[in-house]
Amino acid sequence: MVAMITFADVTKRYPGGIIALDGVSVDIQEGEFVFVTGPSGAGKTTLIRLLLAQEKPSSGQVLVARRNVRALRESSIPFLRRNIGVVFQDFRLIDSRTVFENIAVTLEVLGLPQKTIRTRVTHIMDLLGLGHLMKSYPPMLSGGEQQRVAIARAVVNDPPLIVADEPTGNLDPALSVEVMDLLKEANGRGATVIVATHSRELMERYRTRCIYLERGQKVDERMTGGDAE
Amino acid sequence: MVAMITFADVTKRYPGGIIALDGVSVDIQEGEFVFVTGPSGAGKTTLIRLLLAQEKPSSGQVLVARRNVRALRESSIPFLRRNIGVVFQDFRLIDSRTVFENIAVTLEVLGLPQKTIRTRVTHIMDLLGLGHLMKSYPPMLSGGEQQRVAIARAVVNDPPLIVADEPTGNLDPALSVEVMDLLKEANGRGATVIVATHSRELMERYRTRCIYLERGQKVDERMTGGDAE
Amino acid sequence: MKNLRRAGYFLKGAVLNLTRHPLYSSVGILTLCVSLILVGFLGLFMWKADQVIEEMSGGLKLTVYLEAEITPGAVEELTRVILDSWPEVDDVTFHTHEEDRARNRNLLPRELLEELDPSLIPAQPFLEVQLAISRVTEARIDKMIEWFRSLAQVQGVDEVLFGADKISVAYSLIQGARNLGVFIAAVIVLAALFFVVTTTRLIVEGRRKEIQVLLLVGATKNFVRIPHYIEGVLQGLMAGALAFIVVWLLQHQLLSNLRAEALLQVPVNLLPTGMGVWFILGGGVLGLLGSALGIARYLRLSQ
């Protein structure tokens, strides 16, 4: 197996002095399924931002698919991001576009033909129980519906890397399971999946590797799930 | 006891035809602590919007503190809202104001003196572990920190009615417990508290009344908690 | 006490709005400033244009020819009557017999003069009546022409020369120019107001979510509105000061340019510093107006 993601002694200091990540080293292999957890403010979202080149590390190296994110030219960043499907903690939907258009945008960016886009988006929407909301706008959706749109957008183009930041915070238990199954399936098809979450329920359900952050430091790393420990 | 809130056969149909609430009748007494739960899209947030006069019911009556929300003059709405502390599902913080200012705004609206405001805001921030973020702006906070700011703002003026929409979706288990304890304390001091949530963990912890919504209808209502059923 | 506190919060809200979003406040101020420059600069130009037209038209004159034997007392009396009856009259000057002859000489072709006995050139004392065009009104112009025409019947007056037509046309010309000026000024003022209002509206739109939050936590519309007004006034005052400086520099530059290039006798009528007060006041009013109009419709629609 090859390392899909490598964090080598990464520190991220935000302007203002807060140290969000403090000497974190992590390797995630291609095809792995990993939980990242830790209390509020531990640095989970920051870790994801570094993967996306939304922020640059203050020190240390971040490698995604063997490319050094820090050394990436600005014009290459979009191509990095096209390989990463992200569920943002705050969803980040486009308020002025319909649910359909919001999900389709990932595919339009890739320049896929209209017909393929229609098929794929319809499929994923049905899978997530959003079929009837095709023409709705995000501000008209419930919290859980918005979250599912964000999930649909992240997985619709079958990216090699899926990153989900607290993807079930607004979902009821039944839907949470469905979403996790969806991610598991993608993982089964070869995608590397990283899920940042607080939910013990979620972590307990699956036997997977779990990385514990606290105050920006990696404090623990072990397998979770009923039969772990 | 007096009814703090009365929903009498309330239906809410959004433009577009979606029926978010369908003939819901509920009475919540002064000083009660109530969970509202149900799957995503069940109508929990809509119920809260009706309490706040953010939306008007399509039919039926909503009474808050014996005032008919539907018949309220527009100029009275602010005074209704001052009595309700709300944690919004999407937080609704003011991006251009510091954490301190965001929390203080509830008190400024009431015209309290600067000194009282400072004392109370500082107190609640410390209670929720936000003390060091006083001068930060919301976009610089982690998801859980934002949620705590929203909670602080809702309870800082000790309102007679507290409504929390999925208040722990972005909080780790330890913080969730702290927040629930905070709400319980307020309830102990006489406040009526309504919490909309999916979290079974949360509901199981407390023995309280729980209202189940599904597709806009009240489908069940019972006591939760270890010793219920 | 509580009201004072509330005033404090309003002011604080205004200052927060001003300081927390540099793009919005700088665009707000600059828009007001450019609007004021547009209005102020073109106002200045139009004001000068009025002067220029008045000068170019050489003013409106009429000549009252007097009989040769008129007494100085009668001339004085006549001058007084004219000045008292018509505030439109700017000046009345008496010209003697000799002055008239000199004037007529100038009208003759050189070749002719060489062969002419100077005493043959006719001459007559006369009063030159200068009208102030800016004081002439449409309503009184016909009455005035009538009155001067009838002056010919007065003892000592020989003839009144003025071409009623010429006065009317010149008056119309000036009136037309003034209309044109008003028209242009109206277009510019409306455009400036439009830009100020739409800019404010866009800024309010950018703050939509924040305003909604305020309303949701129990703020009255006044709590939202008043800081916004104060902000508009503060921006306007700043913009007014800035605009005055720019207009002053522009007109300074322009005048010295014109004087150098055009050999024109442009008066050194620099924008008086007192005008600065008007710019600043105008800025404040425009800022208030813009912010009021910009937020009005928005607040009416939101609950």
Add this chain to the structure above:
Amino acid sequence: MKNLRRAGYFLKGAVLNLTRHPLYSSVGILTLCVSLILVGFLGLFMWKADQVIEEMSGGLKLTVYLEAEITPGAVEELTRVILDSWPEVDDVTFHTHEEDRARNRNLLPRELLEELDPSLIPAQPFLEVQLAISRVTEARIDKMIEWFRSLAQVQGVDEVLFGADKISVAYSLIQGARNLGVFIAAVIVLAALFFVVTTTRLIVEGRRKEIQVLLLVGATKNFVRIPHYIEGVLQGLMAGALAFIVVWLLQHQLLSNLRAEALLQVPVNLLPTGMGVWFILGGGVLGLLGSALGIARYLRLSQ
């Protein structure tokens, strides 16, 4: 194929932007429209003003007095030489001996004429040379004055009358007016551009979060930028058409107003319909420029 598809998405993005936020698109279009009206309307006025000045100054003339016995052939020859040598000359007209006498008669006071033998009034044939002020340039004016002065030495020419001073001054006056016009036009064009750019900037700011989302899901800057440019151009074209209609109506109104009130011989020089094309093109260019400048700095700063 893929490029065609991409073009389709760009166009779609532009149309989405235009249709999904009515406030932004209406403010965008109206701002462009008002800017074009301002520029177009004042452009129109200045263009007419040039005409008016040219007419008012009566043009620049010089008179070449000829000897009484000059032959028609020589006159023709002289006319041709003048016209060929100086493109600045608009027209050369020959006036006979009799015409000159008639002209001189008009200069004499009535009283004098009664006592005068008509044949005593001197007269001489002459050429009236009309200069086109708009073609006179600073560089050639002195040379031209020199040339005409030397014309007096030519066989058949008696004297050249033109007051070199008068030409210089009139030229300067016109040049000054033109400078003033350019100055004002520059102020207005800059102001209009400023308003267009800041409005676009505010609209981009209002869409900040949406643009960030696009960038986060892997859109290139071009994917964000190009629909925005197309949107600007589309808005500009619409605004141009609208502005042309408004300016056309305004000038129509204004001209009929002036004609009615001021008894002026304003030419019925209505804004030619062909100008509409320029307005629409200008709108497109202004829209493109505004949207380009409005988004440039924003995109440079965001990742």
